[in-house]
Amino acid sequence: MHRARDRDRGWSCLPPCAQKMTRLLLGVTLERICKAVLLLCLLHFVIIMILYFDVYAQHLDFFSRFNARNTSRVHPFSNSSRPNSTAPSYGPAGAEPPSPSAKPNTNRSVTEKPLQPCQEMPSGLVGRLLIEFSSPMSMERVQRENPDVSLGGKYTPPDCLPRQKVAILIPFRHREHHLKYWLHYLHPILRRQKVAYGIYIINQYGEDTFNRAKLLNVGFLEALKDDEEYDCFIFSDVDLIPMDDRNLYRCYEQPRHFAVGMDKFGFRLPYAGYFGGVSGLSKSQFLKINGFPNEYWGWGGEDDDIFNRISLNGMKVSRPDIRIGRYRMIKHERDKHNEPNPQRFTKIQNTKMTMKRDGISSLQYRLVEVSRQPMYTNITVEIGRPPPRLARG
Template sequence: ERFTADGNTLNLVPLCKGPTLPCRLHMVCFLVVLFYSKDGTFFVFTMPYRMANGNNTYSQLIKELVPLETKTQNASLGETRMPPNTSKTLGPCPDTPPNLLGPLHVEFNSNRTLDYVRKEVGSILQEGGRYKPPDCIAQQKVAIIVAFRNRHEHLKHWLYYLHPILVRQQLDYRVYIINQDGEGVFNRAKLMNTGYVEALKEYDYECFVFSDIDLVPMNDRNLYRCFDNPRHLAVAMDKFNFHLPYNGYFGGVSSLSKDQYLKINGFPNSFWGWGGEDDDIYNRILNRGMSISRPDSVTGKYRMIKHERDLHNEPNPNNPGKLSQTRWTMDKDGINSLKYSVKDIVRDRLYTFITVDIEAPSITW
């Protein structure tokens, strides 16, 4: 039989001749196999053809199976077949991190350099001293805030020990070094307030750990996270023969959740020079009906990097007298009265270094 279309001649080869029942069955089976595959995909069977120019050379006999886009025959799915989802949903990190070591040997090698620290501990960090666990969701998002000026010798030791500890503790964290610009009177508490504000510009932190640059923990079970009450972490320094100097001491290293911090209106901005601000923070916590939590004296051990008193951070004789006024001053002296300006931000592999002008006065006492 010959079928002509657009000048081409297509020869169809009959499968069988005659109206017999076997012939009809043969045709039906052929059509089913030809047009329908077992997975629900239709195909076209291409036959050889002869060009109109009379060339009797036929192309090689080819069977092409051309899939046509179809939806699945199962109407209940209502969509095309998709590959299975192989992504894994991360679960929360355990409350007790599994890789903690406990007591640590801490020494301050004078040959240690910042480049060495960067090489040793920086490979798993993101820019800005940032880390988050790759295999679970951290219990808390923590900003580590350090008040700083002219302490680069201490910084390398602190970073060398703290980053591995914080990584083992499975924290979602970043280290902020808040550097006071200029040579005016140092103000630790105001720098901590500044670090709180600057950190929240970058991430929705839930917890804030405020640390001196010269204190290194000697036990990684001392968790740098927040608790139901404000937490005093540095409870047993070698400087004090590994004892708490007095019950109301809140110095060195502490942690407060965002809610706890706002409840006390942050730290006081009015304590210029050395001394008094830690006690004022302690008073603020008690005045807001909270209590202090602490690790035990074994877990809370710290080594202090020995140093001379900083220039323009001398003891201020006016600070102790302010402590009796905390109840009345805390609502107007704190995060709601903070003033500063950012001079520079440097994002190193090991830290985010923010230099700020906090309008420091010259010494007047």
């Protein structure tokens, strides 16, 4: 009887026990969820701090090294605290600023040390850069920020011997807004890279169909007319800004493709044979491929043709590391009279047959005007118009 009664009491206690256990489990589950949410928030905060430090640490490290050097000696040609500014120069490399009581040194020219070659990787590079296009930009500001740049957009490092002389060529028409930002960012980058350079804007005259590659061929010849010592040529679209100044604008043993990862492609190479945006060839490499094709009117195709020319002439394309070769593009609408070229796919397939007769050797154009502006040299040219398309019968 007692056992039966106890057994009945045990069974009657199960429902409240089960409810208590359920509440306990629910409490434990909620506690775990709260801990997981807190952990995720903490992890998110840590990741943000790491990214923030990764962008700015190199700036801080550069400035600390800069200040440390200045405590021991005066170096008038080092960069100021902002990547896009320059410090005033006082004279020849290594010279101290003049003081009112200083007497002229008649033996200066005798005791001056000869300049040494510029470093392969200059010590003043910043690394990753913050690139934005929301702040208003003007040519007056660009000129103010770059007082050491000579008329025509030319610059030579004053404290070392540059390893190459680089002509930077930009095909252009109706992109004044983009040009201001390009000059604002690129002049300081190139100076920190210790590049001897000149910037040439190749402006297509008139409103006929745009021809990017032909304009670059013109830029090659006109830059050499201006200075025959150019031995490296970099071809850049005006709307692309490098996000890291360790992406060195110079020529290499093989043709160079600089714009490896654009933001519009998710910072990835869209395909293995891509050679668009920003590229560089030495004078000998450019002549070896007979320059760029002249018959790509409108948008698209010429970059693939150039890649084919490089490969067919036994050369390979070199690229920077994907983490360094990143670019931001200034967003814009498709230019008028630069619609996609419907013949580009057929032309790309025939590169082997056309590259010897279509290129720098067959280039024809009319020079309209050469104008030397404070931050660049403008070359306006008339390059003709595309031949009429045959009607399909």
